[in-house]
Amino acid sequence: IFFKIKCQGHQQQCPPPSGNQSLNERRLCKGITKCKKIARLWKRKFSTRIFFQYSILLDLLLKDEFESYLRFILSYEKYVKDWILNEMLEHFSNEATTNAFEEQHIKSSIIWITDAVDEAKQKDCVNLRKFVEDICKELGDKLIIPQDALGAFMILNNADWEQFALSLKESVTEMGHSLTEIFKKKQFFEKLQSLHLKPQNELFTKLIGCGRQCPFCKSPCEAGGKEHTEHWASLHRPTGLGKYRSVFSSKLVTNICSSLVITDRNFRCHETNYTSHPYKLYKKIFRAWKIVPDVSLEASNYWKYVMTKYNDDFAKAYKAKSAKIPEAWKNVTYKQAAESLKESFSIK
Numbered sequence: 001i002f003f004k005i006k007c008q009g010h011q012q013q014c015p016p017p018s019g020n021q022s023l024n025e026r027r028l029c030k031g032i033t034k035c036k037k038i039a040r041l042w043k044r045k046f047s048t049r050i051f052f053q054y055s056i057l058l059d060l061l062l063k064d065e066f067e068s069y070l071r072f073i074l075s076y077e078k079y080v081k082d083w084i085l086n087e088m089l090e091h092f093s094n095e096a097t098t099n100a101f102e103e104q105h106i107k108s109s110i111i112w113i114t115d116a117v118d119e120a121k122q123k124d125c126v127n128l129r130k131f132v133e134d135i136c137k138e139l140g141d142k143l144i145i146p147q148d149a150l151g152a153f154m155i156l157n158n159a160d161w162e163q164f165a166l167s168l169k170e171s172v173t174e175m176g177h178s179l180t181e182i183f184k185k186k187q188f189f190e191k192l193q194s195l196h197l198k199p200q201n202e203l204f205t206k207l208i209g210c211g212r213q214c215p216f217c218k219s220p221c222e223a224g225g226k227e228h229t230e231h232w233a234s235l236h237r238p239t240g241l242g243k244y245r246s247v248f249s250s251k252l253v254t255n256i257c258s259s260l261v262i263t264d265r266n267f268r269c270h271e272t273n274y275t276s277h278p279y280k281l282y283k284k285i286f287r288a289w290k291i292v293p294d295v296s297l298e299a300s301n302y303w304k305y306v307m308t309k310y311n312d313d314f315a316k317a318y319k320a321k322s323a324k325i326p327e328a329w330k331n332v333t334y335k336q337a338a339e340s341l342k343e344s345f346s347i348k
Contacts, residue, residue: 045087046203046207048207049207049208049209049222049224050345050346051345051347052207052208053220053345054341054342054344054345054347056072056080056083057302057341058338058341059083060072061302061306061334061337061338061341066310066313066314069306069310070313070314070317073218073241073242074218076211076213076218076220077204077208077211080204080208080211081198081200081201081204082200084199084200084203084204085192085200088188088192088199088200089188089189089192092188099180099183099184102180102183103180106176106179106180106183107176109142109143109176110172110173110176112139112142112143113135113139113143113168113169113172114169114172114173115138116135116136116138116139117135117165117168117169119134119138120134120135120138120165121162121165125161127161128161128164131161131164131165205225205226208220209221209222209223209224209225209226209228210223210225210226210228210231212231212288213242214231214233214236214242214257214289214291215242215269215271215282215285215286215289216236216239216242216244216257216260216267216282216291217236217237217238217239217241217242217244217256217257218237218241218242219233219235219236219237219257220233221233222234229288230288230289230290231288231289231290232289232290232291232292233291235300235344236256236257236258236291236297236299237256237299237303238252238253238254238255238256238299238303238304238307238323239253239255239256239257239260240252240253240254240307240314240320240323241303241306241307241314243318243320244267244269245318245320245321247266247268247276249321250320250321251315251320251321251322251323251324252307252311252314252315252318252320252321252322252323253323254299254307254323254324254325254326254329256297256298256299257291258291258292258293258294258295258297259293259294259295259296259297259298260279261279261280261282261291261293262279262280262293262294262295263279263280264278264280265278265279266278266279267279267282269285271285271286272285300340300341300343300344301332301336301337301339301340302337302338302340302341302344304328304329304332304337305329305332305333305334305336305337305340306337307323307325307329308325308329308330308332311323311325
């Protein structure tokens with residue numbers, strides 16, 4: 001797409017200031033990450049970090065697939081981003097909804113540009129360069145124009161800037177129509193694939209944060225955002241889900257981190273060069289993690305149900321022996337697991 005600029009009796013073509021890319025990258029991506037305003041169901045799933053985590057864990061329970069749990073635990077960030085992507089594809093599968101969504105942002109961008117042109121016209125313009133710079137200032141961060149793209153306009157520095165302003169506004173309107181037609185011809189998945197800023201990555205950062213997992217049980221960090229120095233999780237799981245096993249029996253461990261860090265037991269892992277290290281002194285190995293010690297805590301019914309049901313599967317996947325499941329865990333039902341999930345995340 002090109003701006004058709006008519007100045008000094010000549011018609012020249014200059015590339016637009018990343019109009020297509022800026023719309024495609026910033027507006028579409030930002031809009032999708034805020035699309036909780038569009039659908040009530042989506043709004044609920046993506047409204048808070050707590051409800052987001054709840055939605056994923058409930059979906060895992062409903063799927064009832066061991067492989068999904070395994071990928072969720074061992075490839076957490078990838079699994080969650082793929083899950084977000086699938087939710088987006090399902091939500092935006094309605095072509096009319098997608099087109100209306102894009103048209104809204106195209107119209108907004110056109111208004112920003114034309115308003116910026118009108119504002120710049122009110123200032124003292126000595127040449128085209130000054131006029132274009134004023135337009136950029138008016139746009140601010142609404143529509144970023146790379147400096148290298150501005151160079152193309154400078155060959156017309158002595159042109160009539162008022163004629164340029166008129167042609168620019170006409171070209172922006174034409175570009176809006178062209179973009180609308182281009183977007184209509186593309187499938188939503190194609191549009192997502194063409195983005196450098198991936199909406200699923202943006203949502204992951206906003207709702208999950210750093211994506212770090214407990215070194216023992218693989219529970220995700222709940223500190224929020226990326227700008228924190230200490231990781232923590234309020235809901236720890238049986239450490240056997242994180243591949244931990246008894247040094248003596250090779251059986252997966254059912255204890256949770258909160259109780260283990262106040263025992264005299266040891267652990268081994270890659271970070272300790274597979275030599276024994278006291279749980280009590282875990283901070284010497286995992287300095288960024290804070291695990292609040294509490295001997296009274298135990299795994300939720302949700303994870304008791306999951307580990308009991310897939311005990312042999314986890315053992316096989318981790319090349320370990322099946323855990324010795326406490327008798328009480330064997331009585332936890334699917335319904336109790338689902339209710340436990342609601343209780344853990346305070347969902348009513």
